[in-house]
Amino acid sequence: MTFLGPNAPLIGKPGSRAELDTPALLIDLDAMERNIAAMAAHARAVGVALRPHAKTHKSARIAEMQVAAGALGICCATLGEAEVMAAGGIPGVHITSPQVTPPKIARLMALNAKPHRGVSVVVDHPDNLLALDHAAQEARKPLDVLVDFSAGHARTGAATEEDLAALVRAAVKAEALNFRGIQSYSGNLQHIPIRAERRAKALAQLERLGGMLARLRDAGMDVPIVTGAGTGTFDLDPEARVFTELQVGSYVFMDVDYLRAIKDGRNAPPFETALFVATSIVSVNAPGYVTTDAGLKCFATDGPAPEIAAGAPLGSRYEFFGDEHGKLILAGGAPRPALGACIECVTPHCDPTVNLHDFYHVVRGDTLLDIWPVDARGKR
């Protein structure tokens, strides 16, 4: 039997949410199910497909739920994630980062050789395209590729329209590659806090991309897939009618950062916080604060601090306090939480926070319903 950590004996026990061995990563299943349903409904309403990003949850189980709600597949940031998703039977596994080194190309060919319902990868350089074509020829199985176009961010992707068009032509001609479409992800837009500014920048980028796509299609290229977008622009991108599918990730969980970015001061955020870390008070000797058992090995440190969700006196706030500890700073006059008391925090940046945990503790109300491994954690 798979080892599911020290909380496995609590599965199904009423009230067990408050008894968990901590620190523990929690999914509020009701909230996550509503998030998955809400995004699926949005996609149906605007007539766009979903290929949610598994880099957020790294879980074949959650990918299954997204596919059951209508997603046509799943995106992966690493080849290791894709191996886990394909092994879990997830269809339409698309790798959103170029795979260029010989060991990665060998693994990609091994993955593509297995029976599966669709594996694809981006290319952004003619040398890589040639290498993939040669490898796929040797493996005697064609490989689906999308050409990556650099939007805003310029992390990966062809830098100019000329380079994009040349790569598309080369992919179409390549003997063992199937050209499937274009990827353009604007990571830099997702967290712009003001919605109007996010909207203007997203639409400007999409207008440019739309123009390029029109010229490619005018030149006789078939571009079946145009993939991109994220949770921060999920409802903006479809306005432009450029994407055929959205690579949204964080909406399943949300986090401190995204909640800020989604809000524009007038609209309530359309998704709910579904991811928490439960942490216990382990020391109560200092004036004005107590010490928790969740530090920077439990929460991502690349964004804002965690926020308190439940269990602490009003006005308390969390500060990092080293690798294994947090500082719960109490408001003036607030009662001091008891030694051993359990606090739940909204997580900062969800993707790298999840990456620090081996297990999801799936709760409904106050009961631990199940424990799911974070299958693809650490898989490169």
Add this chain to the structure above:
Amino acid sequence: MTFLGPNAPLIGKPGSRAELDTPALLIDLDAMERNIAAMAAHARAVGVALRPHAKTHKSARIAEMQVAAGALGICCATLGEAEVMAAGGIPGVHITSPQVTPPKIARLMALNAKPHRGVSVVVDHPDNLLALDHAAQEARKPLDVLVDFSAGHARTGAATEEDLAALVRAAVKAEALNFRGIQSYSGNLQHIPIRAERRAKALAQLERLGGMLARLRDAGMDVPIVTGAGTGTFDLDPEARVFTELQVGSYVFMDVDYLRAIKDGRNAPPFETALFVATSIVSVNAPGYVTTDAGLKCFATDGPAPEIAAGAPLGSRYEFFGDEHGKLILAGGAPRPALGACIECVTPHCDPTVNLHDFYHVVRGDTLLDIWPVDARGKR
């Protein structure tokens, strides 16, 4: 057979260091062996024992090497780390954070019940001391405890001399607890960049601690163990002759942050960088930089950025570029590294960086010698 990741077939192959599937965490074994020997020699020379901190490496294999070099045991930040170290046969496993919740106390008793060569834990609160005593009575096996005193940092530990003395008296009287000594760790001192300032503050804290210990001993208390200190103060603490043992951790690997803290502008650092991350160039389309495959899921983000160690043109520097990517910024006029080229980086804050990886790729010169799992990664 244990799964050792995609690089397992390269073990023993000459030149394999440059052929690794990346991103990969590397140990330069020669450098680490020298670090372990240098710290052991220092401890012998100044007449202090070593109980190195396993929270840095989370590896029973490395703990074994430290014990073989003379360490009398190992420190652990979490109970989960202690379970892994004890299972690996490491003697003298000391848990440096209070274990206060019912699930943690139950696990601690289970650990203490197993045949072992010494398990101890800190206490910093009378309620926790009572709970441990009751649990140990029920388990019919005495538990070794040290009383934690809050130095500088005030993360855990008794806050005043009166509280410390009361806890020591209670621990001595407790039916099923063996009082073993005092812990006082000054995490806040370790990274003060100027050595003279670090020294003055460390010695002031130790003078205070020494006074308290003298008064405890005058009152008839036997205090066999006084444990604390870190890599940043390894050669300062013994001056005060207060500690019987040092909890040094980072010296095995060193990192960008510690190298800065150890340096005082006149002395060369006494330990060498032994920990690196190998990363490949995966996109080369942008002007002035290239994109690597190691981002904030490979490097800790709570301190300075990684530094380039090898493989990149002179003057290049690393910036974070999202979860899975880094930006290698090239100096003006520098040649652009080839697509797929491998770069090695010195890691930022070593403990949380190690925590992001499943495997150590142990290299000697340019050959991959072995792969060791990061046994205790993610263990709480």
